[in-house]
Amino acid sequence: MADQFDLIIRNAAIYDGTGAAPFAGDVAIRDDRIAAMGTVTGAGRAIDARGLAIAPGFIDVHSHDDFAVFIEPEMDFKVMQGVTTDVVGNCGLGAAPYAAAHAVFRAFHSDPKVPTWEGYRGYFEALDREPASLNVAVLAGHGSIRLSAMGNAKRAPSGDELAAMRGTTREAIEAGAVGLSTGLIYEPGRYARTEEIIELAREMAGTGAVYASHMRNEANQLLDSVHETIRIGAEAEVPVQISHHKASGQGNWGRVRDSLKLIEQARARGQDVTADQYPYTSGSTSLAAVLQIAASGGHGSEGELAGIGPEKILLASVPHHPGYEGRNLKQLALMLGLEPMGAARRIVEEEGNGAIAVFEVMDETDVRTVMSHPTTMIGSDGLPMGGKPHPRLYGCFPRVLGRYGRDLGLLKIEEAIHRMTGMPAGKFRLADRGVVRAGAFADLVVFDPATIIDTATYDDPRRYPKGIVHVFVNGTAVVSDGKHNGARPGRALRRG
Numbered sequence: 001m002a003d004q005f006d007l008i009i010r011n012a013a014i015y016d017g018t019g020a021a022p023f024a025g026d027v028a029i030r031d032d033r034i035a036a037m038g039t040v041t042g043a044g045r046a047i048d049a050r051g052l053a054i055a056p057g058f059i060d061v062h063s064h065d066d067f068a069v070f071i072e073p074e075m076d077f078k079v080m081q082g083v084t085t086d087v088v089g090n091c092g093l094g095a096a097p098y099a100a101a102h103a104v105f106r107a108f109h110s111d112p113k114v115p116t117w118e119g120y121r122g123y124f125e126a127l128d129r130e131p132a133s134l135n136v137a138v139l140a141g142h143g144s145i146r147l148s149a150m151g152n153a154k155r156a157p158s159g160d161e162l163a164a165m166r167g168t169t170r171e172a173i174e175a176g177a178v179g180l181s182t183g184l185i186y187e188p189g190r191y192a193r194t195e196e197i198i199e200l201a202r203e204m205a206g207t208g209a210v211y212a213s214h215m216r217n218e219a220n221q222l223l224d225s226v227h228e229t230i231r232i233g234a235e236a237e238v239p240v241q242i243s244h245h246k247a248s249g250q251g252n253w254g255r256v257r258d259s260l261k262l263i264e265q266a267r268a269r270g271q272d273v274t275a276d277q278y279p280y281t282s283g284s285t286s287l288a289a290v291l292q293i294a295a296s297g298g299h300g301s302e303g304e305l306a307g308i309g310p311e312k313i314l315l316a317s318v319p320h321h322p323g324y325e326g327r328n329l330k331q332l333a334l335m336l337g338l339e340p341m342g343a344a345r346r347i348v349e350e351e352g353n354g355a356i357a358v359f360e361v362m363d364e365t366d367v368r369t370v371m372s373h374p375t376t377m378i379g380s381d382g383l384p385m386g387g388k389p390h391p392r393l394y395g396c397f398p399r400v401l402g403r404y405g406r407d408l409g410l411l412k413i414e415e416a417i418h419r420m421t422g423m424p425a426g427k428f429r430l431a432d433r434g435v436v437r438a439g440a441f442a443d444l445v446v447f448d449p450a451t452i453i454d455t456a457t458y459d460d461p462r463r464y465p466k467g468i469v470h471v472f473v474n475g476t477a478v479v480s481d482g483k484h485n486g487a488r489p490g491r492a493l494r495r496g
């Protein structure tokens with residue numbers, strides 16, 4: 001008797017996620033798994049994918065969707081890119097302890113109607129009860145943990161405070177978190193010494209959980225910061241992920257060649273060190289954070305915001321002054337009759353952490369150098385918020401495939417796909433994900449390799465990419481013929 005399948009996707013170019021060259025064939029789905037692949041004989045509804053490619057669903061290793069998965073559970077901005085798994089909790093901003101996490105995330109979700117939860121176990125259970133359209137893997141956030149244990153204290157923790165932080169970290173790892181993140185430019189993470197982070201990261205030794213860091217400095221102290229990050233991994237004996245790897249500020253352009261060498265040297269010593277990247281020359285974060293860096297005498301000359309000219313700072317989300325959105329700080333300063341620094345201060349006084357800006361700080365050559373390196377994965381760093389978010393929120397993955405892969409030939413499509421599927425699934429211990437293979441979960445994206453491209457821009461960021469045809473999450477279609485169907489088959493993914 002012929003095998004019976006729920007769906008057979010026929011005649012696609014199969015990119016299996018390992019980096020191997022594509023081959024023509026069929027992929028059959030039964031329940032939540034890939035049941036067969038290659039030349040599939042069997043019965044079931046079939047769709048013809050001739051001329052299209054099929055790949056494992058993309059894994060966004062660098063997201064900030066901890067609360068968005070409840071507020072906008074269809075997660076259209078991600079699944080319409082082909083993303084089937086989000087790794088949330090980056091840059092020290094985690095989902096628990098709840099009060100501290102909620103206080104931070106309130107800044108970019110103006111009316112966060114979300115369930116409450118107790119600890120990371122509670123967060124996983126909330127995801128189980130209210131699934132999103134995509135899967136969610138979870139990093140614990142050092143900033144949230146520290147804020148909960150000791151407020152915004154600008155000092156090392158006491159013995160009791162450190163014990164509390166270790167307890168929360170252990171709770172997260174035991175609940176299934178894939179690692180611990182830090183944001184060492186932000187409050188309160190910037191007040192943590194290296195030793196504090198080593199102590200916390202040690203809670204993960206032997207578990208496979210990863211230390212992921214938005215490093216202390218991505219500008220003129222980039223190399224010191226990479227050294228610190230690698231040291232934490234070595235002393236705590238845990239794998240390391242360098243977040244959104246870049247050299248920020250024109251005076252530092254080109255330094256990524258040296259920082260990549262540090263990664264190579266650590267790997268040659270046997271350490272597991274990798275990085276992630278979004279494919280743009282602008283970053284995005286809160287204006288308040290950049291003002292704090294400037295105020296603390298951080299990188300940059302006097303009167304400038306951390307070395308960034310005011311014309312290169314674009315206001316993206318200003319909840320109480322939406323009229324400011326889309327204008328740069330130079331224009332706003334003229335409008336307000338203030339110096340750029342004064343204008344930035346006034347906006348932060350009025351908006352707190354809610355004012356998010358886009359900063360043109362990177363060199364395109366550096367972006368390409370980092371992307372060409374075999375240790376770089378793809379992570380959007382998208383900030384789900386109002387106003388005009390950085391276009392990476394909507395366009396990151398198709399941009400890597402279409403622009404950097406197909407159009408510029410910077411890396412082969414199979415290699416680009418590996419960096420967003422099999423490679424992150426291995427690093428973050430997402431079992432049976434990130435690969436097209438019989439028995440693996442049916443997280444799949446069917447796309448047109450000839451047309452795939454991002455269309456989101458800084459002026460008009462809420463635009464879906466072109467070329468994504470079908471997306472399946474745990475065997476269920478979420479995007480069919482380019483349209484989100486509202487299904488929410490995502491799962492909370494526990495490590496391993």
Ligand SMILES: [Zn+2]
Nearest residue numbers: 091214243244
């Ligand atoms: Zn970050």
